[in-house]
Amino acid sequence: MDDTAKYLIHASIAADGVVERSDVVGAVFGQTEGLLGDELDLRDLQQSSKVGRIDVQIDSENGQSFGRITIASSLDKVETAILAASLETIDRVGPCQASVEVTNIEDVREAKRRKVIDRAKELLAGSFDESVMDSSKILEEVRESVRIDDITEYRGxxxxxxxxxxxxxxxxxxxxDVLTLLQYGVKNAVAVEGTNVPDTVADLTEERTVTAFLDGDRGGELILRELAQVGDVDYVxxxxEGQSVEDLERHEVMSALRDKTPYGELFDDEEPAPAVDGNDDTVESVPTAAASAATASTLETARSETEGTDGETDDAGATANADETADPDVDDDPPDSNGTVRDDPSTLRGHVRAVIESETGSARLLDDTFEIIETVPAADAFDAVSGTDPVPYAVVLDGELTQRLLDVAAQRGVEQFVARSSDEMVKTPVDVRVRTVDQLAAAD
Incomplete structure (x- = not known):
């Protein structure tokens, strides 16, 4: 990137065929030439250093190409916006139909301003004499400095x-979170750094008494679910709800740790009162009295998702496959009297019948009440999942589920995915329930 650039134009590109970086660059120059007149001709702007090089990243899969275009601009806001808009007129790359969409225009100067502000804070903190502090402030500052300096690494x-x-x-x-606990004198905390629990932490849980101290949000639920799968959790x-560990005051942290709940007791005292709703793919139950009022709903959700993923229960050591028990996708959409399959069913199983069993060659995106958000050809499933608003709750695909499609579904927050077949997966995200039509039929 040119150091004099003021803006970065970011655009996405999709082509119905296999294309190379050089094809994309050629299309950008060729199809914008003469479009905006001599003053905004892209070649002239590059020669005068008002526009930087065109950076293209392109990948091809299943006969289609997807990528990103980045262009640095030293023009003003209006000229940069016009130049960016001209990119969306590109409709062909090489021999292939293509489309370009500008996703963002980034102000490079904003990053420089942030750097200036951060540096100014450092100078303000270290280059001026502070007024005399009383003894209590001096002691507290020294203690806090020692605690923060104590942070280290355990196997990275x-x-x-x-x-x-x-x-x-x-x-x-x-x-x-580790820093917060250090400030309060707790020195035996380790961070997982994301929802994927590292092997280091999984191994550690087998040797030590483990307390999972997690944020009161969906991320905390997912971490507990995976931690319970790959390691041993003693307390939770x-x-x-809605707060992070780093937001808590000292007395809140100490009180929470004193009142920690044994993992095995979180669900033992629950009243077995499941309620099944044909328009919902979750099973609700009464939270245990052992969970605190502030975290009961969070813990219950984590347990429900864990059992749905593992297919195991802890009652009397019994083990059962989750797909062989009562499936919440209630089949309340039978075919019509003449045998015709309804195209607007109200359950997930009904949509599977309408899309996959009817061999439509399409992908259907559904909301959390199993209403149709959008129906597209199966080949366009990736674009639909990655760009549809609102985010789909479930996707039904009459085709093969690939790792790339599953990854974008997990990134967007899709919770259910049913496909005709599935490619061999390197990794299956824990927060997406994936089934093929054969697995769904086997649960009947």
Whole structure:
């Protein structure tokens, strides 16, 4: 990127065929030439250093190409916007039909302003004499400095200094949580740094007494679910709903840790009162009295999702496959009296019948009440999942589910995916329930 650039134009490109970077660059120059007159001709702007090089990243899969275009601009806002809009007139790359969409125009100067502000804060903090502090402030500042400096790493993960040798450890989500606990004198915390629990933490849980201290949001639920799958959890603590561990005051942290709940007792005292709704793919139950009021709903959701993924229950050691038990996708959409399959069913199973069993060659995106958001050809499923608003709750695909399509579904927050078949997956995201039509039929 040119150091004099003021803006970065970001655009996405999709082509119905296999194209190379050079094809995209040629299309940008060729199809915008003469469009905006001599003053905004792209070649002339590059020669005068008012526009930087055209950076293209392109990937091809299943006979289609997808990528990103980035162009640095030193023009003013109006000229940059016009130049960006001209990119969307490109409708062909090489021999292939194509489309370009400008996703963002980034102000490079904003990053420089942020750097100036951060540096100014450093200078303000370190280059001026502060007024005389009283003894209590001096002591508190020194203590806090020591605690923050104590943060270290345990096999590459942010951790307190006692993790390596303590009999008990506290598993938190991120580095900021470790720092917060250090400030309050808790030195045996280790961070998983994301929803994918590292092998390091999984191995650690087998050797130590483990307390999971997690944020009161969906991310905390997902971490608990995966941690319970790959390791051993002894106790669980959630921050109040909607709050993070790093947001808590000292007395809140200490109170939460004192009142931690044994993992095995979270669900033992529940009243078995499942309620099945044909328009909902979740099973609701009464939260355990052992969970605190602030975290009961969060813990219940985590348990429901864990059992749905593992296919196991803890009652009397019984084990059962989740797909062989009562499926919440109630089949309340039978074919009409003349045998015709309804095209507007109200259940997931009904949509599977209408899309896959009817061999439509399409993909159907559904909301959380199983109303149709959009129906597209199966070949366009990736674009539909990645760009549809609102985010689909479920996707039914009359085709093969690929790793790339599953990844974008997980990134967008799709919760259910049913396909005719599935490619061999390197990794299946834990927050998407994936089934083929044969697996769904086997559950009947």
């Amino acid at each position: 993960l942010p951790a307190g200094p006692r993790v390596a040798d303590a009999d008990a450890v506290i598993v938190v989500e991120g580095r900021a 603590v959630f921050a109040p």
